[in-house]
Amino acid sequence: MKFSISRDSLVRSLNLVAGVVERRQTLPILANVLLVLKEDWLSLTGTDLEVELVGRIQLAVAGEESGEVTVPARKLLDICKSLPEGSDIKFSAKENKVAVRSGSSRFTLSTLPAREFPNVENSIGTHQLTLKQGQLKRLIDRTGFAMAQQDVRYYLNGMLWELDSKQLRVVATDGHRLAMCTLKDKISVTGEGGVQMILPRKGVLELARLLVDDKAEIQINIGSNHIRATTGDFTFTSKLVDGKFPDYEKVVPRSPTNILKGSRQELRQAFTRTAILSNEKFRGVRLKLTANTLDIVANNPEQEEAEETVPVDYSGETLEIGFNVSYLLDVLGVLSGDQIKLSLADPNSSALLEESDEGDSLYVVMPMRL
Template sequence: MKFIISRDQILPPLQQIVSVIEKRQTMPILSNVLLQASDEQLVMTGTDTEIQIVAKLNIESISHSGEITVPARKFLDICRLLPNGAEIHFELQDDKVKVVSGRSRFSLSTLPAEHYPEFNESDFEHGFLLNAGKFKKALDKTVFCMANQDVRYYLNGLLLNVSNSKLKLVASDGHRLSIYEDDIGQATGYESRIIMPRKAVQELSRLLDDADAELNIQFSSNNIRIFYKDVVFSSKLIDAKFPDFSKVFNQSFMSPLLIQKQVLRDALTRVAILSNEKYKGVTFDISGDLLKLSTHNPEHDEAEEELIIDYQGEPLSISFNSQYMLDAVSNLDSEMAVLTIAGNASSCFIEEPEQPLFKFIVMPMRM
């Protein structure tokens, strides 16, 4: 196995692949990246057995085809620290790989390619095409609401719901929920719901760096596979049913509260400085055209701030986790924020005033 490749060509896909490889592995070979060179193409594969990224690079200078696995992070660090535009000569000699660039020479240990685990995928029943920028925006507007290591394991992921030409992404950690709805742009002719695991969602959001590219998304009940430029991203899915969140919409609501997003964000950030470090609670006292934010902590520190709002409803006092509120408000694209509290004060909807694609729901807390 012998080929020459430029540092600038191999580095970006290698960085994408290494990001899915766990630092601590039960199997040593999972710390390696699989390299397969043949027919003017270099194929690089990395996996943690739950997620896999395969990158295909076209290179003309393959003098000997073959396959081998090399330590992923060491190989990445070598490529990353070489100068821009450097040419990398890669050659397999016995059970070592020689990497030569300019006056730099490296010798890496290897493990045989035939021991590299196969990523088992079932037949893909459904598929659709989608703009990468649209999908990345949907991921970014929902990813922060996913749970982390919750015993309700279905919350440690993201619901992807396809209903003919409509796409809906939903994430919740039980205290807050984000919903993103958009048009796919074509009729798929089916209705399907899958849950992507947390790590897969985070890696995919990191991977999609070209807003103009097109994604080919294929999935079954067990796996999802996404073709993006020269990369194939695959992940296993969470085998569970996502909770029915539709009931939160079927209730009476109080009058909406309109406020400038940046004003609310800045005030929340200031007041939260003196909130309880564990619970981060801030009380919203709403009456007429005034919103008073207040908080206190076990050290008897207190903070309050008054803001001008547009509100026609009854006076109300309700408390929220300030960080959850900040996350929701920060993810709005408009200058104004609309806060609508449920009639029984069980939840607060945060959205944009004009045709919102996404909604954030935050549950109140007891102070």
């Protein structure tokens, strides 16, 4: 195996592929990236057995000798990053070593046999859809923060994708808050009936890193236990979480009677300031609602207190309710409208946050007892 490649195009692809590779591996070969050279195409594959990412690079000049080899992912990436921008890198593989050369620099890396590199299942998909990368990025950006991180309810450590012939909806929840975003635009879908699947947290984060060109298309292929996404330069495959996602429709408040409307930016700044003196562990703030006024109060075990008064559009009953301020700030951080709408039924019920009645996203945050 022998070829020459530009340092910049290799770093761009290797950066993403190496992101899939786990630093601590049970199998030594999983710390490696698989390089496959066929004429003037080089493919790079990284996997942790749950997620696989294949990057494709077209070489300016066809390789002298086709072949395949696996090399340590992190070491190769660090070497390539340390070389000057705009330089060319020459690779040559012999027996169980790969020589990497650029200018006056020489490196020799150990390899492992390519035949031992695991292959993620190549199942036939039941549903296919095509959409713009920007559309998918919006869905993930607006909901990803609400995924659980290491919950024993493993089905919460991921994102629900719900697809039918008309729309794609994604939902994430950690049991304390819920985020939902629905793609309003018509998309091209093939496959019988609707489908629900849970994409694992790592799969969601790695897929989001690939979405760099908002206007370019991405093809999604959904199988019974895998999802595959293909862009111009990458093929991403992830196992799906085998579990049942909670019935999210049940937790969305229905026709709450107390509705507050206010400036998103003003509320975000007020919550940010009061959060400074909230309890570091529980992050609780008290919201006191009276006619056209919202008082936000936070205090902590050191007997310190912060209070903010924000003018709002509110004509409901007087209410006092507690929330984790971090959850409210997360929502205000992903919404983009000037105004937000916060709907409440009573001090013990969840709050519903939206941009407007016509928005594509909604958020549910459970109250706290303070």
